[in-house]
Structure formats: C-alpha cells, structure tokens
Amino acid sequence: MEKNIAIKVENLTKKFRIPEHGSPNTIQERFVNPFSKKKMIDFTAVNNLSFEVKKGEFFSVIGPNGAGKSTLLKLISGIYVPTQGNILVDGKLVPFLELGVGFNPDLSARENVYLNGIILGLTKKEVDEHVDHIFDFAELKD
Amino acid sequence: MNNNDFDLYKQFVKTTFKMRYKGSILGFFWVLLKPFFMFLILFMIFSRVSGSATGLTSQQYAVYLLSGLIVYTFFNEGMIWGMGSIMERAGLIVKINFKRAVVVASSLTMALINFSINLGIVISVALILNIRITFLGLVYILLICLTMFLALYGISFFTSIWLVHVRDLQHIMELVLQLLFYASAVFFPVEMIPEKFRFIVYYNPVARFIKAVREALIYGRITDIKFVLVALVTSIILVVIGSGYFNKHIKKIAEHF
Numbered sequence A: 001m002e003k004n005i006a007i008k009v010e011n012l013t014k015k016f017r018i019p020e021h022g023s024p025n026t027i028q029e030r031f032v033n034p035f036s037k038k039k040m041i042d043f044t045a046v047n048n049l050s051f052e053v054k055k056g057e058f059f060s061v062i063g064p065n066g067a068g069k070s071t072l073l074k075l076i077s078g079i080y081v082p083t084q085g086n087i088l089v090d091g092k093l094v095p096f097l098e099l100g101v102g103f104n105p106d107l108s109a110r111e112n113v114y115l116n117g118i119i120l121g122l123t124k125k126e127v128d129e130h131v132d133h134i135f136d137f138a139e140l141k142d
Numbered sequence B: 001m002n003n004n005d006f007d008l009y010k011q012f013v014k015t016t017f018k019m020r021y022k023g024s025i026l027g028f029f030w031v032l033l034k035p036f037f038m039f040l041i042l043f044m045i046f047s048r049v050s051g052s053a054t055g056l057t058s059q060q061y062a063v064y065l066l067s068g069l070i071v072y073t074f075f076n077e078g079m080i081w082g083m084g085s086i087m088e089r090a091g092l093i094v095k096i097n098f099k100r101a102v103v104v105a106s107s108l109t110m111a112l113i114n115f116s117i118n119l120g121i122v123i124s125v126a127l128i129l130n131i132r133i134t135f136l137g138l139v140y141i142l143l144i145c146l147t148m149f150l151a152l153y154g155i156s157f158f159t160s161i162w163l164v165h166v167r168d169l170q171h172i173m174e175l176v177l178q179l180l181f182y183a184s185a186v187f188f189p190v191e192m193i194p195e196k197f198r199f200i201v202y203y204n205p206v207a208r209f210i211k212a213v214r215e216a217l218i219y220g221r222i223t224d225i226k227f228v229l230v231a232l233v234t235s236i237i238l239v240v241i242g243s244g245y246f247n248k249h250i251k252k253i254a255e256h257f
Helices: A027-032 A069-076 A109-119 A124-137 B003-020 B027-054 B058-088 B101-128 B135-165 B169-183 B205-219 B225-250
Strands: A005-019 A040-054 A084-089
Touching (some): A040 A084, B027 B058, B058 B101, B135 B205, B135 B225
16 A cells, blocks of 8 residues: 555445345244245445545545445444455544444443543553543543 | 453453442342342252252252352353343444454353352352362362353354344243253252153253262262363364354444344
C-alpha cells in the first residue's frame, strides 16, 4: 500500500441473504402456511465500491437511510466480512459506530472508562495512563 | 493471545461477576446460598432413603450429596453460560470488533469461580465432619475439574454459535440438563437404579465424574482413572476442533443477530 494512504477500499461488495418479505420463517409460520415456500433473496447493501482515504484526511460518507453507510463502516472495522473486494487499513482503527456501546449504567464512571477503553482495543496499562486525562476532559473531577 | 485480549478477558469476568448479583440484597452470597438450599432440600427429602441404601452415615451422605451437587452445578452452569455467551454480548459484537473467543472464556470462568468456591465449602464441610481428605485425592479432583472445564470450553465453541442461529436451543438445553440431573445419580446411589438401566449412568460422563470425585473425596480412592484420562484427551481434541469451527463461523455471526 502506498505510504500516504490510511484506508483503501477496492471493489467492495456486501450481500446479505435475507428471507423474502412475508415468507414463513419459523416452524409455526410454516405450519400455518404449509404451501408457501421459504424463499431467501440476496440483498446488496454495498455494491462494487472503491475509494481511498489519505493520511490526515477527514472523510465523510453521506447518504439517505438504508444507503449502506453503516454496513460500509462495519465492513471497514471488521464486524462484517466482505462478499467481494478488499479493505486495507494502515494504522490503528477505533470504530465508533454508535454512542454508548458497551456502556454499563450499573458500573461506576471509572469502571466504564476501563471497560470501554479495553473493549476498543487499549490495554489496561494504556487506560491507566489516560484515565485522569479522560476525567479532566469530561469535567468529572470530584 | 495479546495483552489487550487478556485485559479484555479480565474486564469481562469482573463486570459479569458484578452484574450477575447486582441489585439483590444478599448479592454475592447467592453463589453460596443457592447450592446450600438445594442441598438442604435434597438432604431433607432423601437422606433416609438414599443413605440407608448405600450404607452411608448421614454425615457421609451429606458429603456424598454435596459433592455430586457441585460437580453437576459446574457442568450445568458451564453449559448454559458458555452457550449463551455470544448471544449475551450481541450488542457489543455488532458494533465492535474484538476477539470473540474472549467472551466464551470469560463466561466459563464464571462457572469455574463458582465451582472453586463450592469445592472449598464441600472440603470444609468434609473436614468438619471428620472425613479425611488425602492430597492425592485432591489432586485427582482438580484433574477431573480441568477435564470438565476443557470439555465445556470445547462444547461451548459449538453451542454458542448454534444458539445464535437456533434460539430454541436455550429451552432444549435446559430440559436436557434437567434430565441429566436425574441420570447422574446426584442425590441417590447408583445401586438404587435397576440393574438393566445402569448403563445410563455408565455412558453418562457427568455421572462418572461425580462418582470419581466422591470416591476421591470421601475415601481418598483414585477410581476410573482410565476413563478420566480418555475424557481429558477427548476434551483437548474437542477444544482444538471447536476453536477451528468457532473461528470459521464467528466471522459471519454479526449478520445473524
């Protein structure tokens, strides 16, 4: 990969196999409608997409509901596996797909910082080093 | 396993442990109270019948029952928690890419922690009741415990994936484990089963583990070692095959929640 490129996406395609609308999915539904067959269809969420993000560059993806933005991000962060194509990432990747993932309301603020930091790929030692800074930033100093 | 994976594992164990008993007044004590009351119920009902049939004194029967109960509980919790581990963390798995096997390991560790605590209690009870525990017997119990842990780990690699696809497994598993409780001679001696049905116990690994633990704990005898060693090797193979299966299928799991 060229030196100044952080993310490279080549001919990326993602298809999901989903049951056709109204086709019976559980045994109960099949029992009620014994003659309708279970049909699966391919749904293409991302279709032959290619782009590059250079280092230091801000890059945004804009589109209406259901355009495949989240699917793309999940593909880049490795949560989904591409149907076709390649994704190359150079550097540390910290996915932030939604606010408050892994946040546990029953834990203390400090415990949540550790839990989330470690889930996102830091070691405990790294969180140790930054925890005070995080509390300063959040203005949560007692 | 890199540093982060191990930290993640510890973090998951810690939070699961905190969450499991949060909000209840007695909290962590339920780890101890649940098996104790289970024991008390079974002891009150069956000590006469089962005790006299085996020729055990009621003290010996108490240890007999307790040891069977904790081994069964270990297996039961391991199966349920191991199977549910991926499902339980669905919210995280669809948003963040971390090493999934950590989730399975941390759930099984919960079962192991409970078992260790329970084992400590059974040993204390045995000592109070003047049952002499030998060092060799204790080592043998730990070997059996290791074998069971590996078996649970191997099985969970499969069941945790299957549960995501077929949610019915949850209910099926509960029923199977209920059946296993009665087929493992936990609260009655094997001798009480009619001769022609004893093969059920013979072919039931949990029953044989329980029997071996009892012999080791109460009499300090090392029994059925051939079976335990075969089970140990089988479990190791199961872990290897299971982890292959798990790694192959876990990649696509996020699409199926």
